[in-house]
Amino acid sequence: MAGPADEHRSTAEQFTARVRGVAPGDWDRPAPCPGWLARDVVGHLVEWFPGFLRAGTGIELPKGPPVAQDPVAAWTVHSDAVQALLDDPATADKVLTNPNIGVLPLDQAVSMFYTTDVFLHTWDLARATGQDERLDAERCAVLLEGMLPMDAMLRTSGHYGPKVEVPDDADPQTRLLAFIGRTP
DSSP: OOOHHHHHHHHHHHHHHHHHTSOGGGTTSBOSSTTOBHHHHHHHHHHHHHHHHHHHHOOOOOOOSOTTTOHHHHHHHHHHHHHHHHHSGGGGGOEEEETTTEEEEHHHHIIIIIIHHHHHHHHHHHHHHTOOOOOOHHHHHHHHHHHGGGHHHHHHHTSSOOOOOOOTTOOHHHHHHHHTTOOO
8 A cells, every 4th residue: 555655646646647738728617616617626725735734734835836827837836845745754753733633643644635635636627627537446435435434524514515416336436526526
């Protein structure tokens, strides 16, 4: 099983491929997240995580250009900074403290909250911009299994929409996307 640094590397590579695959005129296409455009998917990832990291660890990530100006460069600077953090041997000794989740090893917190978010939003960006929407089926199944017991909490968090009904025999990606409120 891959560790948090390798998991992020692989997940970020998939998202980066979608970011680089967006045609210039497609950044303003609607995304599956209500009220979002394709560029907002990148903006969300580039904007929420640095504050979460700063508040929980005091670590300040380098900033790229604004997403509105250059979404590809904004993502690249951000993603490279997260990867450098995870690749740094000193990260193994760092923890993230958050009033809602307690104290976690930093690399585990990044994996659990941020890398998972990048994985899920890969589909959103691909769907918005007409790119390959396939996600790793095994990872979809593992994520869904871990999220099912937290259904009520996830719904009340406001981060996920209402479940979408799909057939019981739907593939893992379809079931995961439906669970988080996307229409696959």
